[in-house]
Amino acid sequence: MESKSHLTKNYIFRKSTAIVLVLILMTSLLAACSKGDSGSDSDNRVLRVGFLYSSADNEQYLRQQYTDSFELLNPDIEIQIVSAMNYDDQRYEEYDPKKKQPDPYESLKELLTGKNPVDVLMIDLGNMKRLVKDNMLKQLEPYIQDSEFDIQDIVPTVLEGIKDAGEGSLYGLAPTFSSSALFYNKAVFTEAGVPFPTDGMEWNELFTLAKRVTKGEGKERKFGLTFSRYGGDPYYDTQNYAAPLRLKVWDDKGEKMTVDTAQWAKVWKDVLPLYKEKIIPGQQDMNIDDGAMMEKRAFNPFQGDMFLSGRVAMTIGGYDYITELSRAKSAAEKNKNITPVDWDVVTVPTFPEEPNVGGNIYMNNLMTINAKAANSDDAWKFIEFNNSKEWAKLKSRSTYEMVSRISFLKPKDGADYNIKAFYTLKPVPPSDTDNERLYRDKPNIWDVNQYGSQLFMEVIDGKKSVEEALKEWQTKGDALLQKMKEDPQASIHTLNGGGVAGEIYK
Missing domain, CATH: 3.40.190.10 (Periplasmic binding protein-like II)
Structure with a gap:
């Protein structure tokens, strides 16, 4: 049995300890209250x-x-x-x-x-x-x-x-x-007896492959390539294609055109045959069913997406496109009327002048x-x-x-x-031209691009040669840019009095 003195000592020790704990707790609460009252914390x-x-x-x-x-x-x-x-x-x-x-x-x-x-x-x-x-x-x-x-x-x-x-x-x-890669449909290549695309290809090699897998007519035609999953405008395809080369349409001040050059001529000549020979679908090919809108036809959940529909062998798509392809595969497991695409990816082709740059990395x-x-x-x-x-x-x-x-x-x-296809290439270096400022200060400078688009379509239709179109774009684009230098609000539509608009659209 413990002695009375020992019990007393234990009691005093426990009581002292309790008092210390209470004091600590009260100090913490007071500090918290003080902090809350002041609305500030010097340690933050x-x-x-x-x-x-x-x-x-x-x-x-x-x-x-x-x-x-x-x-x-x-x-x-x-x-x-x-x-x-x-x-x-x-x-x-x-x-x-x-x-x-x-x-x-x-x-x-x-x-x-x-x-x-x-x-x-x-x-x-x-x-x-x-x-x-x-x-x-x-x-x-x-x-x-x-x-x-x-x-x-x-x-x-x-x-x-x-x-x-x-x-x-x-x-x-x-x-x-974010990044892009070249998606390809394995079945299309296998059926055509053409080898799959590979990492590290150059653009001319890709265009050759695209031509080899293109076949058929009308609704049954299989196209070789699109520059985006939903197709695009031929002129802007040339812009996206040439992005790694960092070619400019106008100078840094937006006062002088820079398109009448051998480099731009080569870009146009590279892309031109893809449209003339229907290796890339035009808008009329993508909207081929529009005339039958009122007629009953098979349900196509991939309408508008030429790659998912199995009508394009290759397309350039972003990493987020994989989610859409996965959804299509899951849907096909539940619906036998849906045919999923058996696909893979490789790096976006490059130019010999810029061998490691591409892929639209942002x-x-x-x-x-x-x-x-x-x-x-x-x-x-x-x-x-x-x-x-x-x-x-x-x-x-x-x-x-x-x-x-x-x-x-x-x-x-x-x-x-092949997930490495999305991160093997370097991003295109940012342009030195502040185009955002130019579009803000000269809101109608867009007209110059629109005219380039019109001229490219005339080349596709055989109305002009590449050299003739670029020279005309250079000359009449210069005239419009000079008018915009005098009047930032000037546009093709407001220059009728000055004659520039009439000249451009002749």
């Missing part, structure tokens, strides 16, 4: 994250996509989302052609240099390139080295594309990217640090988290884009296809 830090466009409607999406998880793991950091331009400012405002439209790039610079600048700026590759030239962003290499952040697992061509736009240095990281969520960031350490912490393997593992299951971590780039839903 603010991280301002800027976007080019936002609004009250889509801020929730931006938080779900990029900031909620980070704030959950970093409760001492408060994220403030800031936008350079608000969608609602234009949504509820009637368009006035005489009113000068805001310059998005100048608005971005204001985010970086204003009274309360952002710490992180999320932008596209083109704007990053311009901001780097203006010395407004921080290089990320020092942060990567200090934190021993692993970039070896990031898609090499993504990193190379970012460095190309950053004059050889890394000024941003992109957690995801990075619209590049995360960069303001050169004048007030909280650059947390800015890097934010970028590090959103570009981590942990983030990529989570988002690889839920995003329509591709994550930039190779470890988590795997075919969807257990499918078997």
Whole structure:
């Protein structure tokens, strides 16, 4: 039996301990109350994250996509989302052609240099390139080295594309990217006895394959190729085809045409036979059933999608197209009247002048640090988290884009296809021409492109040679650009008095 003195000591010890715990609890509660009363927390830090466009409607999406998880793991950091331009400012405002439209790039610079600048700026590759030239962003290499952040697992061509736009240095990281590849229908090639396309092909090789698998007439014709899954306009197909060559329609100031050249002539001559020989379907081929709209015909859930309908052997499609192809396969398992496409992908063909560039790779969520960031350490912490393997593992299951971590780039839903085709090529470097500004300052400069489209159709119809069409485009495009220099609101339709419109449409 314990002695009375020992029991007394235990009682005193337990009572003292209880008093200490109560005091600690009361201190915590008082601190919490004090913090709540003041509405501030001296330990909390603010991280301002800027976007080019936002609004009250889509801020929730931006938080779900990029900031909620980070704030959950970093409760001492408060994220403030800031936008350079608000969608609602234009949504509820009637368009006035005489009113000068805001310059998005100048608005971005204001985010970086204003009274309360952002710490992180999320932008596209083109704007990053311009901001780097203006010395407004921080290089990320020092942060990567200090934190021993692993970039070896990031898609090499993504990193190379970012460095190309950053004059050889890394000024941003992109957690995801979008890309395209060449989809092909295995059955069409097998039936024609033609070998499948392969990675690393050049465009002339692809065009030869497309010609070999083209056959049939009318509704039964199988076409070799489309530049997009829904077909397109012949003129804009030439623009997309030539994108890696970085040819320009006009100079950087939008005052002089640059199309009467041997390079543009070759581009037109490359694409021209594909339309003349109906290797690529024209609009009349895609709408071949329009005349029978009132007649009863078989249900076709793939109407308008020539590849899914089995009428095109090859098409260029984005990574998100895989979801549509998977849906079609699932539907075919339930409906015997639906025939799914047995497909695979290879890299988009390239030019010998630009052997590793293509695939329509876009990075619209590049995360960069303001050169004048007030909280650059947390800015890097934010970028590090959103570009981590942990983030990529989570988002690889839920995003329509591709994550930039190779470890988590795997075919969807257990499918078997050549996923490397989507990330083998480098993105086309951003243009030095600020076309967005030109379209804003000269809203009718679009007329120049429209005239080029008209001339290309005349070449297809045999009314003009390629050289004649390009020379005419150069001459009359120059005339219209000069008129726009004098009057930014000038257009083909408003120049009748000056004679330019009449000349263009003669």
